[in-house]
Amino acid sequence: MFSSHSDRVALRFGDRTLTHAELASCAGALAHQLAGLPRVAVWATPTIETCVAVVAALLAGVPAVPLNPKVGERELAHIVADSAPANVLAAPGVRLPDGLQSVPRREVTLDGRSDEPLPEPDAEAPALIVYTSGTTGAPKGVVLPRRAIVSTLDAVADAWEWTSSDVLVHALPLFHVHGLILGVLGPLRRGGTLHHLGKFSTAALAEALNGDGTMMFGVPTMYHRIAEEVGGNPELAQALKGARLLVSGSAALPVSDHERIAAATGQRVVERYGMTETLMNTSVRANGDRRPGAVGVPLPGVEVRLVDDAGAALAEPGAIGEIQVRGPNLFTEYLNRPDATAEAFADGWFRTGDVGTRDQDGYYRIVGRKATDIIKSGGYKIGAGEIENALLEHPAVAEVAVTGEPDDDLGERIVAWVVPSGAAPDERELVDHVARLLTPHKRPRLVRFVESLPRNDMGKVVKRALRA
Ligand code: MLC
Ligand code: AMP
Numbered sequence: 001m002f003s004s005h006s007d008r009v010a011l012r013f014g015d016r017t018l019t020h021a022e023l024a025s026c027a028g029a030l031a032h033q034l035a036g037l038p039r040v041a042v043w044a045t046p047t048i049e050t051c052v053a054v055v056a057a058l059l060a061g062v063p064a065v066p067l068n069p070k071v072g073e074r075e076l077a078h079i080v081a082d083s084a085p086a087n088v089l090a091a092p093g094v095r096l097p098d099g100l101q102s103v104p105r106r107e108v109t110l111d112g113r114s115d116e117p118l119p120e121p122d123a124e125a126p127a128l129i130v131y132t133s134g135t136t137g138a139p140k141g142v143v144l145p146r147r148a149i150v151s152t153l154d155a156v157a158d159a160w161e162w163t164s165s166d167v168l169v170h171a172l173p174l175f176h177v178h179g180l181i182l183g184v185l186g187p188l189r190r191g192g193t194l195h196h197l198g199k200f201s202t203a204a205l206a207e208a209l210n211g212d213g214t215m216m217f218g219v220p221t222m223y224h225r226i227a228e229e230v231g232g233n234p235e236l237a238q239a240l241k242g243a244r245l246l247v248s249g250s251a252a253l254p255v256s257d258h259e260r261i262a263a264a265t266g267q268r269v270v271e272r273y274g275m276t277e278t279l280m281n282t283s284v285r286a287n288g289d290r291r292p293g294a295v296g297v298p299l300p301g302v303e304v305r306l307v308d309d310a311g312a313a314l315a316e317p318g319a320i321g322e323i324q325v326r327g328p329n330l331f332t333e334y335l336n337r338p339d340a341t342a343e344a345f346a347d348g349w350f351r352t353g354d355v356g357t358r359d360q361d362g363y364y365r366i367v368g369r370k371a372t373d374i375i376k377s378g379g380y381k382i383g384a385g386e387i388e389n390a391l392l393e394h395p396a397v398a399e400v401a402v403t404g405e406p407d408d409d410l411g412e413r414i415v416a417w418v419v420p421s422g423a424a425p426d427e428r429e430l431v432d433h434v435a436r437l438l439t440p441h442k443r444p445r446l447v448r449f450v451e452s453l454p455r456n457d458m459g460k461v462v463k464r465a466l467r468a
Contacts, residue, residue: 001058001150004191008164011184012195013048018110020191023055029112030056034087039129041065041085041103044175046198049091049108051174051184054128056108057089058146058185061121064089065129065141066175073099074390074437078138079131082336123147129335130177132276133383135373141335142276149181151328152279153189155299156182156272160245161286162215164191169213171200171222177276178250178379183217202229202236209239216243219250219379220257221410223269227257230264240265245286249274250379251411252366258292271295273366276381278350279329282364294363295356302327304364306356311346317360322370324349372463375404377412380441384463387444390437391416396425401453401461402444416444417453417466424449 004010004020011018018026034040034056042053044066057064065083067076076099087106090096096105121127127146131139156162168187172179187194195213197204200222209216218226223246230236240246240261249272262268268290272283281304284296298304306314306321314321326349333341344351355368373384384402391400398421404412416430427447435443454465 001146001185002055002188004164004188006164006191008191009193010188011048011051012193013046014198016048018048018052020188022110023052023188025113025115026110027052027055027059028116028118029114030089030108031059031118032114032116033106034060034062035118036060037062037086039063039065039083039085040106041067041080041083041088041100043067043069043088043090043094043096043100044173044180045069045091045094046171046174046196047091048110051188051194052110053089053108054174054180054184055188058127059118061118061125063126063129063143065131066180068173068175068439070440071097072434072436072438073097075139075439076100079141082138083129083141121146123150124332126332128181130175130180130276133374133381133386134340135371135383136385137383138386139383140337140340143332143335144181144279145332148279148329148331149185150189151301152181152274152299153186155301155329156186156280156283157190158300159272159283159285159296160215160247160270162186162190162192166190166214166244167193167195167212168215168217169195169197169205169208170217171197171204172217172219176380177274177279178217178219181279182249182274200225202226202233206233206236206239209243210235213239214244216240216246218246218248220248220253221251221378223248223253223261224257224409227260230261237264240267243267245270247272247283249280251376253292255292268292273354273364275352275354277331277344278325278352281323281325281329281352284363289363291363294359294365296364297362298364299329302329305349306358307346317358320355320357320367323352323354323356323364323366325352326350372403375402375412375414377404377407377410377414377445378441379411382414382442386438387414387416387434387442390434391418391430393437394425394430394433396420396422397430399453401463401466403463403466405446405467407445410445413445414442415446415448417448417450419450419452
């Protein structure tokens with residue numbers, strides 16, 4: 001999967017760096033310890049140790065489950081029970097939550113050395129298991145084979161003219177596809193460099209891009225924060241102007257943010273469209289027309305089609321339908337969920353649930369989503385059902401419905417409509433309850449107390465009425 005053993009910097013986090021040769025050697029040493037384990041979890045803090053742990057697992061052919069280091073107790077218990085990791089890999093000195101006490105810990109250090117190669121695992125072997133939310137129930141483990149990772153990284157490299165000379169800058173979390181697969185494994189496969197900022201700020205970004213950074217990856221919330229500031233911040237404008245490529249994904253980039261950044265910097269952000277289950281599907285190409293509001297053309301090797309409600313393919317430009325995808329970029333299955341896996345496919349095509357349209361010249365646009373119970377906030381995918389279940393466990397909540405509302409910064413914000421069981425509870429307490437059980441990014445940003453919820457004849461909550 002990675003072939004570079006050069007002395008070029010592979011990973012940079014603050015002032016800590018590893019060259020490709022050093023990474024191969026220290027991850028190689030850890031890989032020899034892991035070889036033969038059925039599966040490992042990685043405590044995915046935004047650190048160099050997380051990258052070493054994931055690379056070691058890949059070298060050893062041991063599937064790795066990246067864990068959000070802010071994960072709440074209920075969500076962690078689910079992931080641990082579902083994925084049954086043999087070890088949890090964590091940086092020395094990091095405190096792990098009680099929910100991981102039953103899993104033997106293995107420290108990730110940078111001082112091991114082994115250049116003895118391990119056998120290359122089969123292309124179909126599971127490489128990563130990434131948890132993602134659905135409309136109902138707890139998050140599902142998406143099993144990603146090596147073949148999907150390699151094909152998606154090579155496809156985006158082709159689209160973005162990404163080479164070993166590039167220094168990618170980003171501040172994405174390392175437990176999702178965007179930050180981990182594109183953002184860490186991407187530069188490693190190219191033999192280039194990742195400069196991770198630890199935490200997103202426009203100041204850190206400007207400094208990195210005014211240094212040797214050539215590319216940036218971000219979610220639209222980050223580009224929104226840039227757009228808000230760039231007009232009055234010459235240092236930031238200069239940094240973006242000098243970058244080779246700015247790439248946005250994980251949610252829709254608003255046209256107004258795209259245009260504000262273009263006006264202040266002359267750079268048009270390149271948008272790409274992906275998903276945990278499919279990795280990358282489409283992108284605007286580096287040499288293509290960077291049209292605001294469009295996610296570009298299918299990546300090499302990826303087939304994309306639109307279908308109507310009856311499942312018939314729509315060939316006419318401008319027709320609106322569900323986006324379905326087929327290709328080597330797809331996942332293998334949802335872990336322990338053959339039912340959900342079967343339901344996710346139609347005639348061998350993966351049903352994304354996203355609704356899109358295709359322009360005359362083959363450019364795709366995403367216009368919506370089939371399920372109202374999926375919320376994208378800050379680029380994180382969140383199921384309304386899991387938040388509703390968490391809130392229903394609180395004694396002060398009698399009934400609840402969760403919706404997503406437009407939000408300039410987050411794209412969508414999570415709103416909880418609560419029928420209290422007695423006197424209205426403290427809003428803060430409900431918010432913290434969700435953050436503690438699930439994860440902070442799933443917390444409602446707004447709680448609205450209501451006397452009752454609008455229901456249809458079947459007793460089902462009519463969420464569209466709540467939005468109105
Ligand atoms: C606030 N916080 C709380 C809290 N209230 N913590 C516990 N309990 C509470 N009640 C904390 C948060 O944990 C956080 O801590 C801080 O307060 C601010 O949190 P925030 O307001 O939620 O978010 P913010 O830090 O502003 O983050 C914005 C963001 C982030 C854009 C940086 O949303 C982000 O990183 N998004 C990326 C999502 C992503 O990678 N998606 C890709 C999915 S893959 P602290 O310590 O963190 O400041 C995919 C496929 C594809 O979609 O196509 O790519
Ligand atoms: P996730 O499951 O977190 O991987 O989220 C995948 C979803 O993010 C997709 O199904 C889309 O709804 C959304 N998404 C990703 N990239 C884009 C984009 N460029 N524009 C609009 N939506 C996007």
